[in-house]
Amino acid sequence: MKVLVPVKRVIDSNVKARVKSDQSGVDLANVKMSINPFCEIAVEEAVRLKEKGTASEVVVVSIGPAQAQETLRQALAMGADRAVLIQTDQDLEPLEVAKVLKAAIAEENPNVVIMGKQAIDGDNNATGQMLAAILDWPQATFASAIELSADTAKVTREVDGGLQTIEVGLPAIITADLRLNEPRYASLPNIMKAKKKPLDVKEAASLGVDLKPHLKVLKVAEPAKRSAGIKVETAGDLVANLKTAGVL
């Protein structure tokens, strides 16, 4: 079984995003970038499937600038077999990412796509669902457990109010939630090995997909700052303050 895992290069999750002073966007110059944490979970899941013998090949795909090769190497170091970079300097919207992935899927023919539920930059939580819709494949989003068989996947999903389990026929799109697994740290030998694994680069423009944006960003502003309040000495003081604030 072949597993395809799309991965995105984003701001590191431990770095606080800062808005540019001209309000044109978030300042990413000289900021640490990493693999999107949810994509990392998806890679881990695919690699575990390979280690269990369920998957035969794990292909990682990224859509982004040349530097996204680092992100792909990170996934290869975790244990993916092969990588494809679909290169563009344009910041694509989820629908266009889904369309580019559809083109990549037509070439790779995976049995299942496992991807992060959300990227921590745009916070859209949309690409997986859109990809499923345009492929007419079933979707299982926000997965906290995946049981794969030859032609179905039984997926436990994190939903409002608890957990839901659904069964989808393959091929399908599965999006990973936080509790699916805890990604490994790549070992130094595996990081070295990853440098020799195949990484193909192709131009996004060569895929014949309309990449025109639907949304125009008029401005990116900093939210109203919350300032630190006061420290109270005792629980009694706390209750008195809350009464004065009118919230008790």
Next chain:
Amino acid sequence: MAVLVIADHDNASLKDSTNKTITAALALSGDVDVLVAGKDAKAAADAAAKVAGVRKVLLAESDELGQGLAEAVEATVVPLMGGYDAVLTPATSQGKNFSPRIAAKLDVAQISEIVEVVSNDTFVRPIYAGNALETVQSSDGKKVITVRATAFKAAGEGGSASVETVPAGAVSAKVKFVDQQLVKSARPELAGAKIVVSGGRAMGSAEEFQKVIEPLADKLGAAVGASRAAVDAGYAPNDYQVGQTGKVVAPELYIAVGISGAIQHLAGMKDSKVIVAINKDGDAPIFQVADFGLVADYKTAVPELMDALTAAGK
């Protein structure tokens, strides 16, 4: 311009997030219809008909809609979109599951988790865990929008709309509902609660979480939340997670117990009216957003707080 709101409900009643999404929809247009998609959901549809400002309620029912399958909701909504210029859904996990499918089928962008309607085509939405607010203008003919409900006031009662039945969309045989395990609780719902008490990693165990956080919540009539660390460690169910990728809450009072305050957690609660932090580490980032901070071990501070609340007549 006519707008469709897809209701968040439990078949018997409407969730508060629906009323809030109706308010966002009314900022776009005076012609707002509400779709209630579910199973045996007449009561929820009747409740939607009573919300002020609603023109018409559409009721679609099937087993698959009752199970909340994304394909079923999308297949129900897309054929209706001939009559609407926008469709708004509360950004719950259910809404996030189906709404992007509707956008993809209509070949338009989804505008995710809006917190403000600037005009018919321009919206404000948080990005980067709420560390930036992006104002976007859509060039799409039809707008598919999810709404961060906590940013809008709930539309009240006073409507008397008609309820009309519409066909439920068919689902391919490739998706099957197996079962669900829902957390049953008599406490208020986390997303709409007036007071939220959240526990963090400091609790150390599920037993401790239940022993410390839950009685405090019950004393205040509050909902219970948790940090990602507490949920990951199994101290609290996933449904309790407050944060960038969990639930976003904005109660009158948010009490964070033993929570350090990672960026991702702050993203889910920093719009609360009053924030209280109880943490023994005086340098914890949570204190930078807290209105009232108590630097103390929760093991002594929470029992003292319980006593102080009792003394204050709570």
